[in-house]
Amino acid sequence: MKDDTTHFALDALRAFITDALARLSLGEAHIPAVADTLLAGERDGGGSHGLFRLIMVARSIRAGQVNTNATPVARDIAPALVRVEAGGGFAPLAFRTGLPILVEKARACGIAALAVNDCAHFAALWPEVEAVARHGLVGLACTPSHAWVAPAGGRKPLFGTNPIAFGWPRPGKDPFVFDFATSAAARGEIELHRRAGKPLPEGWGIDSGGSPTTSPEAVLAGAMLPFGGHKGSNIAAMIELIAGPMIGDMTSAESLAMDGGAATAPRGGELILAIDPVRFAGEKAADRAQAAEALFQAITDQGARLPSLRRYAARRRSMTEGVEVPSRLIADIEALIG
Amino acid sequence: MKDDTTHFALDALRAFITDALARLSLGEAHIPAVADTLLAGERDGGGSHGLFRLIMVARSIRAGQVNTNATPVARDIAPALVRVEAGGGFAPLAFRTGLPILVEKARACGIAALAVNDCAHFAALWPEVEAVARHGLVGLACTPSHAWVAPAGGRKPLFGTNPIAFGWPRPGKDPFVFDFATSAAARGEIELHRRAGKPLPEGWGIDSGGSPTTSPEAVLAGAMLPFGGHKGSNIAAMIELIAGPMIGDMTSAESLAMDGGAATAPRGGELILAIDPVRFAGEKAADRAQAAEALFQAITDQGARLPSLRRYAARRRSMTEGVEVPSRLIADIEALIG
Numbered sequence: 019m020k021d022d023t024t025h026f027a028l029d030a031l032r033a034f035i036t037d038a039l040a041r042l043s044l045g046e047a048h049i050p051a052v053a054d055t056l057l058a059g060e061r062d063g064g065g066s067h068g069l070f071r072l073i074m075v076a077r078s079i080r081a082g083q084v085n086t087n088a089t090p091v092a093r094d095i096a097p098a099l100v101r102v103e104a105g106g107g108f109a110p111l112a113f114r115t116g117l118p119i120l121v122e123k124a125r126a127c128g129i130a131a132l133a134v135n136d137c138a139h140f141a142a143l144w145p146e147v148e149a150v151a152r153h154g155l156v157g158l159a160c161t162p163s164h165a166w167v168a169p170a171g172g173r174k175p176l177f178g179t180n181p182i183a184f185g186w187p188r189p190g191k192d193p194f195v196f197d198f199a200t201s202a203a204a205r206g207e208i209e210l211h212r213r214a215g216k217p218l219p220e221g222w223g224i225d226s227g228g229s230p231t232t233s234p235e236a237v238l239a240g241a242m243l244p245f246g247g248h249k250g251s252n253i254a255a256m257i258e259l260i261a262g263p264m265i266g267d268m269t270s271a272e273s274l275a276m277d278g279g280a281a282t283a284p285r286g287g288e289l290i291l292a293i294d295p296v297r298f299a300g301e302k303a304a305d306r307a308q309a310a311e312a313l314f315q316a317i318t319d320q321g322a323r324l325p326s327l328r329r330y331a332a333r334r335r336s337m338t339e340g341v342e343v344p345s346r347l348i349a350d351i352e353a354l355i356g
Numbered sequence: 357m358k359d360d361t362t363h364f365a366l367d368a369l370r371a372f373i374t375d376a377l378a379r380l381s382l383g384e385a386h387i388p389a390v391a392d393t394l395l396a397g398e399r400d401g402g403g404s405h406g407l408f409r410l411i412m413v414a415r416s417i418r419a420g421q422v423n424t425n426a427t428p429v430a431r432d433i434a435p436a437l438v439r440v441e442a443g444g445g446f447a448p449l450a451f452r453t454g455l456p457i458l459v460e461k462a463r464a465c466g467i468a469a470l471a472v473n474d475c476a477h478f479a480a481l482w483p484e485v486e487a488v489a490r491h492g493l494v495g496l497a498c499t500p501s502h503a504w505v506a507p508a509g510g511r512k513p514l515f516g517t518n519p520i521a522f523g524w525p526r527p528g529k530d531p532f533v534f535d536f537a538t539s540a541a542a543r544g545e546i547e548l549h550r551r552a553g554k555p556l557p558e559g560w561g562i563d564s565g566g567s568p569t570t571s572p573e574a575v576l577a578g579a580m581l582p583f584g585g586h587k588g589s590n591i592a593a594m595i596e597l598i599a600g601p602m603i604g605d606m607t608s609a610e611s612l613a614m615d616g617g618a619a620t621a622p623r624g625g626e627l628i629l630a631i632d633p634v635r636f637a638g639e640k641a642a643d644r645a646q647a648a649e650a651l652f653q654a655i656t657d658q659g660a661r662l663p664s665l666r667r668y669a670a671r672r673r674s675m676t677e678g679v680e681v682p683s684r685l686i687a688d689i690e691a692l693i694g
Binding site for chain 2: 170
C-alpha cells in the first residue's frame with residue numbers, strides 16, 4: 019500500500035461498493051449489477067470509469083433522477099428486436115435483462131438488436147460488447163449522452179460524447195474490444211486539466227463564441243469538439259440518431275435539458291447489436307476467424323496496439339494483486355454518502 | 357460548353373457510358389446497373405466517383421479480374437440475413453438483386469443484413485444507403501478495399517480505405533446520408549497531389565520506413581494513415597472485420613494480394629444493414645422522427661453542414677442543366693476503350 023492509495027482485494031472492493039450502494043438505498047435487484055459494473059471498471063484500469071463513477075451514481079440517486087427500484091421489462095417487439103424498458107433505472111440491470119434474449123435472437127435470426135430505453139448511464143460500453151462477444155457473437159453498442167459536443171463546423175454543444183464500442187469473438191482468447199467517446203477527448207480529461215491548471219491540447223474544444231481555445235474553463239463553458247473532424251462528427255451524428263430517435267428515445271440535447279444542471283448520469287437509450295458470424299460466414303466461418311487472427315497479428319507485428327490488450331492485462335493483474343484506489347477518492351465517497 | 361469541358365445532358369451521358377460498357381463486352385444484365393452507378397456519381401458532383409471510375413471499370417474488365425457475365429445469386433441464409441453471391445462480378449447488380457430481400461427482411465424482423473460476397477467495387481457507398489433510406493429504413497454500409505492504410509501506431513499498409521456510409525430517412529425530404537473513407541484522405545486525392553507536384557497536408561501518410569511525410573510519392577510507396585488517430589483506426593479495423601471475415605469474405609490485404617499490382621477494382625465483400633425505425637420506436641416513431649429533424653435543424657442553425665446537402669444540390673442542378681465533364685477524361689476513356 020502506498021501512502022496516497024488504499025489497497026483492495028477485488029472481493030473487498032466489491033463489498034465496499036455494495037455497502038455504499040445499500041446506504042444510498044439503491045434497490046436490491048440493482049445493487050449487484052451496478053456493483054459489478056463499477057468493480058469491472060476499477061479492475062480493468064480504473065480512472066474515470068472505475069470507482070470514481072460511484073460519485074455520479076450517488077449524485078444521480080440523491081437528485082432523485084434515477085428510479086432506484088425500477089424493474090426492467092423486456093418486450094419482444096419484432097423477431098430480431100428486443101426492447102428493455104428500464105423505467106428510469108440504471109442501465110446495467112436492464113442490459114442483463116435483455117442480453118439473453120438478444121443472444122437468442124441473434125442466433126435465431128443471424129442479426130438482432132437490443133434497445134435499452136429510459137435508463138441512466140454511468141459506465142463504459144465495453145462490458146456490453148465484451149459480454150456479447152463471449153457468446154461468440156459480434157457486438158456493437160452506442161449511446162448518446164449529454165449535449166456537450168459541437169458538430170464539426172459548428173459553434174454550439176449539440177451531440178453527446180456519444181461512445182461507440184465493438185467486440186469481436188476470438189477462439190480461445192479474450193475478445194477484441196474497443197470503446198471510445200466520439201468527442202476528441204473525454205469530458206473528465208478536460209476537468210482534470212482544469213483542476214491541474216494545465217492548458218488543453220489543441221482541437222479539444224471551442225469557447226462560447228465558437229473560437230478554438232486551449233482553456234479548460236472556456237471549453238467547459240463553450241463546447242467540446244468531435245474526434246476526427248467532419249468524419250468523426252458524422253459518426254457522432256449517427257450515434258445520436260440510432261441510439262436516440264431510432265429506438266424511440268432521447269437525443270443528448272433532450273437528456274441535458276432533463277438534467278437541468280444537476281450533473282446526473284445521462285438519461286436515455288442505448289443500442290446494442292449482435293451478429294452471429296457463423297450464420298453469416300457459414301462453412302467459411304473457421305477459416306475466416308483465422309483471417310481475423312492474421313489481421314490482429316499483422317497489427318501487433320508492426321508495433322501497433324490492439325485496443326483491448328491493456329485492459330485485459332490490468333484485469334489479470336487486479337485479479338491476483340487487487341487494486342490501488344486513491345485514498346482521497348475513498349474519502350470523497352464516504353463524505354458524499356455519509 | 358467551356359473549352360476544356362464537354363457538356364452532356366444526363367440522358368446523353370448515360371448513352372455514352374452504356375455504349376462504352378457494351379464495347380468493353382460487359383454482360384447485358386450488368387450494363388444498366390453499372391451505368392446508373394457511374395451516372396449517379398457524375399450527376400451528384402463528379403470528381404473521383406463519377407465518370408472517372410469508368411477507367412477503373414475498364415481496367416478491371418481488361419485485366420480479366422471481373423466476371424463480366426456473372427449472375428448474382430441471392431441466398432436466404434437466416435431470417436434476418438441475405439447473402440448475394442456476386443460470382444466475381446461488379447457490385448451494383450448484386451446489390452440490386454439483394455435490396456428487395458433486405459428491405460423485406462428488415463420490415464419483417466426489425467433489423468436485417470445483406471452481404472454481397474465476391475464482388476468487385478468501383479463506386480461510392482452512398483447509393484446503397486440512400487436506396488435503403490428511400491424505403492423508410494435506416495441504412496449502414498461498409499466494405500474493405502485494398503490494403504493501403506497503416507493502423508494508428510503502425511508502419512505498414514494493412515487496412516483498406518474502408519468506407520462507411522449511413523442513411524437516415526426523412527419524411528418528405530431527401531435522406532440524411534454520409535459516406536466517407538476511414539483513411540485521412542482518399543487515395544485519389546494523394547494521386548492528384550502527386551500529379552500537381554504539391555506536398556500533402558500533414559497526417560495523410562507515412563513513408564516506407566514508417567516516418568511521417570508530406571511527399572505524395574513517399575506515401576504511395578509507404579502507407580496512408582487512418583482519419584482521427586487511434587479512434588479512426590479502430591473504426592477501420594471494425595469495417596475490415598465485419599465486411600470481411602464476418603461475412604465470409606476477404607480482408608483488404610487478401611484483396612490486394614489477389615490484385616497483384618494490376619490496379620483493378622478492390623475485390624471482396626460488402627455489408628449493408630437495414631433497420632426499421634417504425635418497428636423499433638413503435639408509437640413514438642413519428643415524434644422521434646421530429647426529434648431527428650430538430651437535430652438536423654440545430655446543426656444547420658449553427659452554421660454546420662449536413663453531409664448530403666451538397667450532393668443533392670449538385671443532383672438537382674445536373675438534372676436540369678446536365679453536367680460538364682473534363683474533355684480530357686472523355687479522350688482518355690475513348691483511347692482506353694478504343
